[in-house]
Amino acid sequence: MKKWSKLTKYQAFWPFVILLAIIVFNGIITGGSFFQMKIVDGHLYGRVIDIIRNGSKLMILAAGMTMVLATGGTDISVGSVMAISGAVACSIISGSLFPAVGGSVAVAICAAVAAGVLCGLWNGFLVAKIKIQPIVATMILMVAGRGIAQLITSGKIITVNSGAYYFINGGYILGLPFPVFIVLFVVIILILFTKKTAFGLFLESTGCNSLASKFAGIHVDKIKLLVYTCCGTLAAVAGLIESAGIKGADCNNAGLMIEMDAILAVAIGGTSLNGGRFSIPASIAGALIIQSITTTVYALGIAPEITQVVKAVLVVIICLFQSKEFREQIENLLHKGKAVQGA
Incomplete structure (x- = not known):
């Protein structure tokens, strides 16, 4: 019993339990076909694989958003950063931007990631140095970002025909989709960085009480600048996966409203929007x-x-189930019901 109580205290416990329940439910309603997998040309296919592949962008965004929300901030510009990233990469590969590099995929990827770093630095600068409220600061880039992407592509939908670039989304390694390995790499690096260094403690301290953290000697502004930069960088990586998947740059639709899902994913994971304790x-x-x-x-x-309505209802139920206070109230009601029956 003590081990169970200790296990349930881990922040990641209930999210994974809920995920497992949804997967089992899917298996039941599909008559078991949900779990069926097949190997074609050495590649693994199936609904579970599709969920992981299609959710790779959201997982990468959620990882970056977790650190931002842990500071008590938010970043609603990640969808626009994805559009900028895809626009930069596809424009370089097609030769309409920096034609001297000859459509190099490596240069395109580096330039797209660099664009994400600059976007993150801009958001971090507004929040940490100018002291603009995070939602307002990132809204600036959210609105202007798609305009910037349109300027890069001259208002066109740019398509590319590059097997190397398509590999980012459609490639396979050891039978698994390449985006899976990108997610694993990002998650492992962030977990090591936040758990094996003092940065994770500084991050939680900043979110709990930034003023007290500053008096304790923590460089709060640098922490915020770093997490927003990291979030922008990861948004650029997600943008590369999306644009590689559609083999082009669609500035109007790339990452559209995905920032809401990213924030929601972090909230479902139990990280408070007020900052503090977090779990990637x-x-x-x-x-x-x-x-x-x-x-x-x-x-x-x-x-x-x-x-969307169904998803919203399900998410509300999940969030209520994760609330400790809500569970305690349900338990109290059940105990009262048993007491009345016993009387």
Whole structure:
């Protein structure tokens, strides 16, 4: 019993339990076909693989968003940064931008990531140095970002025909989609950085009480600048995956409204929007929950126009279930009901 109580205290415990429940439910309603996998040309295919592949962008964004929310901030510009990243990469590969590099995929990837770093630095500068409220500071880039992407592509949808670039989304290693390895690399690096160094403690301290942290000698402004830069960088990586998947740059639709799902994934993972304690694995589970819910809704044949409503209701139920206070109230009601029956 003590081991169970200790296990349930881990922030990532309930998100993974909920994820497992959704997966089992999917298996039941599909008659077990949900778990079926097949190997074609050495590549693994199946609904579970599709969830992981399609959710890779959201998992990467959620990892970056977790650190931002841990400081008590938010970043609603990640969708626009994805559009900028895709626009830069595809423009270079197509030769319309920096034609001297000859459409080099390596240069395109580096330039796209550099654009994400600059976007993150801009957001961090506004929040940490200019002291603008995070939602307002990042809204600036959210609005202007797609305009910047349109300027890069001259208002066109740029398509590319590069097998090397397509590999970012459509490639396979050891039978698994390449985006899976990108997610693993990002998550491992961030976990090591936040758990094996003092940075994680500084991050939580900043979110709990930034003023007290500053008096304690923590460089709060540098912490915020770093996390926003990291979030912008990861948004650029997600943008590369998306643009590689569609083999082009669609500045109007790339990453559209995905920032809401990223924030929601972190919230489902149990990280408070007020800052403080955080868990990157829990946020990854939150991202997979959202992607799994989408798969469930489609499997049930629910009409597209009410899909978002169904997802919203399910998310509310999940958030209530994760609330310790809500669970305690339910337990109290159950105890009272038993007491009345016993009387």
